[in-house]
Amino acid sequence: MSRQFHRTFFFTKTPLQCWYRYNDEFQIYPCSYSKAPNHSNTEHFPNILEFWTNEDEKPIVSERFSKFKDLMEDNGNTIIVQKRILSILTCFTNNHYFNYPAGKFFWGIPFPEEIPDVIDSFDSQWMLNMYHYIGLPDDLKGGEFTQCDEPRMRFVEHWVYYQNNPMDDKHGNITMPSTIRLTLESYYSQKGKVRDCIDSAVKLLNDGIQTEPISKSLSLIAYISSIETIVNLVLKTLGIEIKFSCDHCQAIAESPYQCPNCGRPIWGIKQTFLHVLGDLISNNEYSQKKFKKFYDLRSRIVHNGRLVYGDNIIDWGELEKAEKDWMTLLEIRQLSRLCIVHWLLKNKGS
Numbered sequence: 001m002s003r004q005f006h007r008t009f010f011f012t013k014t015p016l017q018c019w020y021r022y023n024d025e026f027q028i029y030p031c032s033y034s035k036a037p038n039h040s041n042t043e044h045f046p047n048i049l050e051f052w053t054n055e056d057e058k059p060i061v062s063e064r065f066s067k068f069k070d071l072m073e074d075n076g077n078t079i080i081v082q083k084r085i086l087s088i089l090t091c092f093t094n095n096h097y098f099n100y101p102a103g104k105f106f107w108g109i110p111f112p113e114e115i116p117d118v119i120d121s122f123d124s125q126w127m128l129n130m131y132h133y134i135g136l137p138d139d140l141k142g143g144e145f146t147q148c149d150e151p152r153m154r155f156v157e158h159w160v161y162y163q164n165n166p167m168d169d170k171h172g173n174i175t176m177p178s179t180i181r182l183t184l185e186s187y188y189s190q191k192g193k194v195r196d197c198i199d200s201a202v203k204l205l206n207d208g209i210q211t212e213p214i215s216k217s218l219s220l221i222a223y224i225s226s227i228e229t230i231v232n233l234v235l236k237t238l239g240i241e242i243k244f245s246c247d248h249c250q251a252i253a254e255s256p257y258q259c260p261n262c263g264r265p266i267w268g269i270k271q272t273f274l275h276v277l278g279d280l281i282s283n284n285e286y287s288q289k290k291f292k293k294f295y296d297l298r299s300r301i302v303h304n305g306r307l308v309y310g311d312n313i314i315d316w317g318e319l320e321k322a323e324k325d326w327m328t329l330l331e332i333r334q335l336s337r338l339c340i341v342h343w344l345l346k347n348k349g350s
Contacts, residue, residue, distance in 0.1 A: 002055040006078055007140045009131055010086055011044040013168035014095050020153035020176065021145060022184050026051040026085050028097075029148045035135045040113050043170050046131060050145050053081050084199070091202045091340055092183050094166040095174050096209055100129045155180070162341075166334055179345060186344035194233065198340065201229040205336050216308035216329055217301050223329075223336040224298040230339045231276045237347075270295055280342040281335065294332050 009031065019029035031046040038046070086097040106129065109122040154175045161177040190198055208222030235241070242265075245253035255265035257272070270292070277291045300306035308325050
């Protein structure tokens with residue numbers, strides 16, 4: 001199997017001041033190239049990702065693009081692996097690891113180191129969202145992992161990590177949970193449809209994080225959908241299924257769940273949701289009430305149009321309500337992370 005080495009930039013919203021390497025899959029460390037641009041007011045900190053790709057993982061290219069087949073296979077494979085690494089790091093840690101979407105233009109102004117009193121002294125320019133400098137291609141050359149001078153990654157106890165201030169902070173330092181290696185080992189050992197399912201849950205969580213600054217309501221739906229993906233994976237693994245008396249209208253004949261009043265079989269979507277979260281996260285009464293509240297909130301958004309506070313109005317008079325909704329969203333985000341992580345920790349190489 002032929003392998004190819006890659007080195008590229010990525011960004012975090014919390015400074016990365018140490019290095020971390022997982023086997024021969026990838027390595028991350030802060031960017032310290034002398035020519036690389038930086039800024040005292042930045043909120044996107046540049047870092048380096050090194051990784052390997054395998055020839056047998058190349059994407060399928062349509063015959064319509066046969067003239068560019070080799071180029072599209074190589075570039076496509078590189079992008080897929082790079083995006084996968086950043087996505088799982090975002091999912092398995094409390095920080096957002098990301099790149100800019102290619103070829104996006106926008107109006108903007110160059111932001112100076114010293115913020116002027118009068119913004120009218122600047123003219124907008126048509127800009128490309130791209131991190132570049134003269135000498136960048138030379139800095140990214142290489143054929144093996146860099147021997148880093150920075151300190152090794154600092155690890156924090158699992159529950160403390162995910163529950164104690166689990167947010168990006170431009171004045172903080174990136175750390176990782178003590179279980180990160182076991183989680184990565186389990187992730188890379190998954191195969192076939194199980195791996196596809198995990199990747200879907202990871203993608204939905206990443207979508208939620210990227211959407212959160214724009215629409216908290218859509219972000220919440222993405223987080224809950226990520227959890228539901230894991231719930232469905234658990235059901236398939238256990239062989240639990242609902243049988244229909246009519247496949248056309250899907251009238252239920254048999255189900256593990258029954259109506260508490262009449263005893264008839266029901267879909268039991270919420271019950272399944274609570275049961276799986278009880279198994280993966282916590283089954284105590286307090287936690288179950290919270291999980292039910294989260295699912296009910298999702299249902300009100302999807303079915304009744306109830307938006308997270310601040311999505312459709314600007315009102316600085318209801319700060320307590322806005323903070324409460326923000327805290328709920330943060331809890332659901334962490335719940336989504338922990339569902340994926342805990343499933344992986346319980347199912348290595350399934």
